[in-house]
Amino acid sequence: AQSVTQLDSQVPVFEEAPVELRCNYSSSVSVYLFWYVQYPNQGLQLLLKYLSGSTLVESINGFEAEFNKSQTSFHLRKPSVHISDTAEYFCAVSDNTNAGKSTFGDGTTLTVKP
């Protein structure tokens, strides 16, 4: 069985400050890892994903995440946040034994203040 733990339920930061949203997972097999973002009143959107290859993955809007197998982590980082980054962020894991069924964390609410 898989599980995902997002260590912070709420993260308030000031605009232009760096941020890290933490995600740890447990799985007995090789995993695929995802970060989704959910803006108010909208559906989940894929932010970035790790399937294989380079352990550092980046999104088009400046977020990055690093897969750390030894620490079973996939933390999300951004060096300088904007007001528009305010949203809920979900970490998810799946593997090639369950046809893409994803297990999600409970989410982290990122609030960027001016």
Added chain:
Amino acid sequence: GAGVSQSPRYKVAKRGQDVALRCDPISGHVSLFWYQQALGQGPEFLTYFQNEAQLDKSGLPSDRFFAERPEGSVSTLKIQRTQQEDSAVYLCASSFRSSEYEQYFGPGTRLTVT
């Protein structure tokens, strides 16, 4: 192109009523997933289709929950004799093929059982 759509966006049902929630996946997407998202939690897997075949329904919480995708496109999640604990947002996601792990989510249907 058009994304995943769900209808209705909001549904209020009296306890004991039956409800049907519809999902229109992205055209050509083979895989379709249903998730349940309770307030303050991450999405939890309900069931998965590959084309018209329901390959995994391990997440359906009770036999009151039933899902179908008869022609391998539109899917319906039906909940019979609704209970208050069924109140949640029901999310539908689709992906191009079962080995393609990126899922595209619809906006969800918020079900409130009174």
